[in-house]
Amino acid sequence: MSTPLRPFVAPRIDVLRCTQLYKFRAPPSLLFLLCCSSLFFNGVVAIHLGIIVNTNFSIGREQKIAIEIAAHYFNSSNTTLFLDVCESNSSDPIQANANAGSLIERGAEALIATGTWPEVITVARVGSEARIPVLSLATTSPSTLSPRPLLVRMSYPASDQVHCLAEVVKSYNWRRVIVIYEDDDYGSITAMASLLFDALNMAGSEVIDHIAFPPMETLSNPRASVQKELKRIRDHHLSKVYIILRSSPSFAVHLFEEAKELGMMAKGHVWIANDDITTLLDSTLAPSFISSYMQGVVGIKTYFNETSNPYQVVYAEFQRRFKADYGSKGEPGKFAVRAYDAVHAIAHAAVETKTMRSNTLLEGMLSSNFMGLSGLIRFRSDGGLPEGKGCSAFRVVNVVGKSYRELGFWLEGFGFYKEEGEMVRRGQQVDALSPAYWPGGPERVPSGWGKLKIGVPAGTVFDQFVKVEYHEGKKVKNVTGFCIDVFNETLKRLKYDLDYEFFPFEGTYDDLLNQIPLKVRDAVVGDITILASRSTRVTFTEPFLSSGLSMLVRVRPNRTPWMLTKPFTLQVWLLFIATLIYTGIIVWYLEHRVNPEFDGPWWTQLGATFWLILSTIFFAHGRLYSYYTKIVVAMWLIAVLILTQSFTANLSSILTVEKLEPVVADSRVGCDGDSFVVKYLQVVLGYKEKRIEKIEQPEEYIEAFKSGNITAAFLEVPYLRVFLSKYDNYTVQGETHMLGGFGFAFPKDSPMAEDFSQAILGLTEDGTLKKLEDKWFSFSLSNYPFPDNDRKRDSLSLESFWALFLFTGGTSTIVVLIFKARLTIHRAVGVSLRDRFYKIWRSRKSRRRGLGLQRSVAPVSSDQEGNATSTDPRPSDHMIELHHHACGDIEQSQ
Numbered sequence: 001m002s003t004p005l006r007p008f009v010a011p012r013i014d015v016l017r018c019t020q021l022y023k024f025r026a027p028p029s030l031l032f033l034l035c036c037s038s039l040f041f042n043g044v045v046a047i048h049l050g051i052i053v054n055t056n057f058s059i060g061r062e063q064k065i066a067i068e069i070a071a072h073y074f075n076s077s078n079t080t081l082f083l084d085v086c087e088s089n090s091s092d093p094i095q096a097n098a099n100a101g102s103l104i105e106r107g108a109e110a111l112i113a114t115g116t117w118p119e120v121i122t123v124a125r126v127g128s129e130a131r132i133p134v135l136s137l138a139t140t141s142p143s144t145l146s147p148r149p150l151l152v153r154m155s156y157p158a159s160d161q162v163h164c165l166a167e168v169v170k171s172y173n174w175r176r177v178i179v180i181y182e183d184d185d186y187g188s189i190t191a192m193a194s195l196l197f198d199a200l201n202m203a204g205s206e207v208i209d210h211i212a213f214p215p216m217e218t219l220s221n222p223r224a225s226v227q228k229e230l231k232r233i234r235d236h237h238l239s240k241v242y243i244i245l246r247s248s249p250s251f252a253v254h255l256f257e258e259a260k261e262l263g264m265m266a267k268g269h270v271w272i273a274n275d276d277i278t279t280l281l282d283s284t285l286a287p288s289f290i291s292s293y294m295q296g297v298v299g300i301k302t303y304f305n306e307t308s309n310p311y312q313v314v315y316a317e318f319q320r321r322f323k324a325d326y327g328s329k330g331e332p333g334k335f336a337v338r339a340y341d342a343v344h345a346i347a348h349a350a351v352e353t354k355t356m357r358s359n360t361l362l363e364g365m366l367s368s369n370f371m372g373l374s375g376l377i378r379f380r381s382d383g384g385l386p387e388g389k390g391c392s393a394f395r396v397v398n399v400v401g402k403s404y405r406e407l408g409f410w411l412e413g414f415g416f417y418k419e420e421g422e423m424v425r426r427g428q429q430v431d432a433l434s435p436a437y438w439p440g441g442p443e444r445v446p447s448g449w450g451k452l453k454i455g456v457p458a459g460t461v462f463d464q465f466v467k468v469e470y471h472e473g474k475k476v477k478n479v480t481g482f483c484i485d486v487f488n489e490t491l492k493r494l495k496y497d498l499d500y501e502f503f504p505f506e507g508t509y510d511d512l513l514n515q516i517p518l519k520v521r522d523a524v525v526g527d528i529t530i531l532a533s534r535s536t537r538v539t540f541t542e543p544f545l546s547s548g549l550s551m552l553v554r555v556r557p558n559r560t561p562w563m564l565t566k567p568f569t570l571q572v573w574l575l576f577i578a579t580l581i582y583t584g585i586i587v588w589y590l591e592h593r594v595n596p597e598f599d600g601p602w603w604t605q606l607g608a609t610f611w612l613i614l615s616t617i618f619f620a621h622g623r624l625y626s627y628y629t630k631i632v633v634a635m636w637l638i639a640v641l642i643l644t645q646s647f648t649a650n651l652s653s654i655l656t657v658e659k660l661e662p663v664v665a666d667s668r669v670g671c672d673g674d675s676f677v678v679k680y681l682q683v684v685l686g687y688k689e690k691r692i693e694k695i696e697q698p699e700e701y702i703e704a705f706k707s708g709n710i711t712a713a714f715l716e717v718p719y720l721r722v723f724l725s726k727y728d729n730y731t732v733q734g735e736t737h738m739l740g741g742f743g744f745a746f747p748k749d750s751p752m753a754e755d756f757s758q759a760i761l762g763l764t765e766d767g768t769l770k771k772l773e774d775k776w777f778s779f780s781l782s783n784y785p786f787p788d789n790d791r792k793r794d795s796l797s798l799e800s801f802w803a804l805f806l807f808t809g810g811t812s813t814i815v816v817l818i819f820k821a822r823l824t825i826h827r828a829v830g831v832s833l834r835d836r837f838y839k840i841w842r843s844r845k846s847r848r849r850g851l852g853l854q855r856s857v858a859p860v861s862s863d864q865e866g867n868a869t870s871t872d873p874r875p876s877d878h879m880i881e882l883h884h885h886a887c888g889d890i891e892q893s894q
Helices: 028-042 058-074 093-105 115-129 156-170 188-202 222-234 247-260 275-281 287-293 309-326 334-354 361-366 421-424 482-494 509-514 570-591 602-617 628-654 675-683 698-707 717-726 752-766 768-776 802-829 833-849 877-894
Strands: 045-054 077-086 111-113 135-136 151-152 176-182 205-215 240-245 269-274 298-302 369-374 375-378 393-400 403-411 415-417 446-457 467-470 474-479 497-505 548-556 669-671 691-695 712-716 728-738 860-862 869-870
Touching: 045 093, 045 287, 045 334, 058 077, 058 309, 058 334, 077 093, 077 334, 077 474, 077 869, 093 115, 111 334, 115 135, 135 334, 151 361, 156 188, 156 240, 156 298, 156 403, 176 188, 176 570, 188 205, 188 240, 188 877, 240 275, 247 275, 247 287, 269 275, 275 298, 275 393, 275 403, 287 298, 287 602, 298 403, 309 334, 309 698, 334 361, 334 369, 361 602, 393 717, 403 421, 403 752, 415 421, 415 446, 415 628, 446 509, 474 482, 474 768, 482 752, 548 717, 570 628, 570 802, 669 675, 669 802, 675 691, 675 712, 691 717, 698 717, 712 717, 752 768
Parallel strands: 045 077, 045 111, 111 135, 135 151, 176 205, 176 240, 240 269, 269 298, 446 497, 669 691, 669 712
Antiparallel strands: 298 393, 369 375, 393 403, 403 415, 467 474, 548 712, 548 728, 860 869
16 A cells, blocks of 8 residues: 655754665674664664665766765654665676675665666666665666566656657757767667657657767777767758757767867757756756857756755755765756655655565555655556656756756646746646757757758849849859748748858759759759649749749731721721711701701802711701701711710720731740740640740840741740830730749758748738739739730721611601601692691690680681781791791792
């Protein structure tokens, strides 16, 4: 039965009940006497604890001091710990085997092994043979380790560390890393590296290279070996992010010294260290070394509560004892607090065995369940500490100056926290850590790619896209253009800082792109068209400018002396003149007897007639006397109004819409000579090679059109926009053949292409790309009037107006026929139709009233001229008299 979870409270320290027995200093008989005296005088449980520690290293010295302090605190009225400390000066497993055998011979009931895993495995084998439990303080256990029935591991699983490292890489959006570690003979770190590879893949990153160094003590020249491997990865163009998975103190010193000398601690590089190295920052590594060789390193450090009262008590006692024994300052780090908790677990097991709650010391150790200085101490059945959500935590630190600062905290199964208190109470999590100081000093996150070599086209057809300016001696001075502006705006939206340099390239775009798979260039920026054939070699970003292939033709100038006649066809003009003459004859016939302006000889009457008709075109005609004439002229005015409006509208259209030079069959066409354009013209559009003229400069297009060498040219839409904004009398004809657009090129499957694509989509959504287009291209094809090349549609034909002329001529004819019929009837009945109608109307009106009033109607008589007159005293209006007079004149003339 396990004890309830409780924090440790240190007992009084006034009595030291711990006896330290060193190898070869006390005979077994003395040990036996001491144990018996303790049991006789105290009547308590006593346990003989054997310790194997290598005090040649600072870690071993820290563990030794922590174990002594723990034994001092845990000796109480019912427990006595006898420490048998064996100070070893070697990491040789053979030596560890001898030390373990000696401790067991002297009566050790449990062993604590503080060395490396090869030493621990040797000690565990010896303990298993003697049926004595062994508690290991080695930091990392190999995943291939076969079960050891009497081995208890005082370390958290390696999976927690690799998960934290992978999350750090993911938080900074680094996609490719290089792993460096120092292995051992048992391959424990190699197994841990495999776990890291898998964790990085789950986080969206990959390990593109790794270096596994053998143990430093096995190398004759460690410095040269480290330098050789670092030189190999220094020029790796795919990644500048290095993860140190495991390191001894000597390896850490060699690694950072050589990295500094090779320029790998400069701007653009990233170093991430496991807690093997971050633990050394507290005491082992000198502050001068940290400030000189490790600036900007980011690392993870095993978390334990350094503000608790138990830790503060141990901290003060630890510093006092460490300085007294070794003459220097020491701090209880990860290794020290775990050693302290290991003694606590063994003391707990002794009590469990004494009270019969556990049958063996091993069972008592496995039943531990308390909050130690390093965290929760509770073992699984296989002897390891628990793993999973909330079981382990790490600090994320950043080396600055002679020490380090905290960037945040990480808790297994939860994620990152800005503050320690937030993590303890499971408060608000964060996606990103605090800003860090990086190698070289930039506060913006490095890209991890190093300094990119970016190729740009040196000689573009239109320098609005990419323009390279040089100093004297062909040294690049500046690179500008629309594509460069898009690239710079994209960089602002990346989550990391990108160091790069432009390299102009003289040659075709395909040759420029081929430099990426050849690893000559890391990327290509410019007006690069996205094509299927190119996508097999490189990875393109999302297009930042749409593209297509369109035909450019020359505009025919509108310069002709008969431009004013073009709104109507010849048939319309002839019919218009005929209708004009016909209407003039009708008007003369109806007006020449009653209109004073028609008095005189025939030529005077002819001039007055046509002046009257022509003036109606401008709505400035004179007075008309006959109602019949007014009807004819009214119909003519409607026709004139329609014709003039149609004339004006069509003339404006003709002057606005330009006409194209005809594209002669089998004529030559021009293009910029790009291989994919030539191929498209041949394969898709069916042009033969002899009909394709390759043209490189815009001015050469002008000359080719003027000389008749080409009648059309095929250009991509972005280039057309620039061309049409600079040159008049050219336009686009026909359909646009869509292409993939312009994009930036990166190595195949490069994660950087995905980052750029996301940034380009952001530029599109917030309108930045539109602003850049307006800045560099003032001309838009969407606002350009597309020409009409159909000449038959230039002039309005007879089909549009035949009904109007028919209506006008028909109306004039009907009016004349009515006029002639009226005269015929008048001569037949001897009275005007108007007078007869008026008489009938008055008669019917009188009958309807029924008044019986007799009204006399004046008889109608004829005058000497033969004109009908009335004796009715009702006054006659002026128009009736004019009409009678006109009728009399007509009868006399007949």
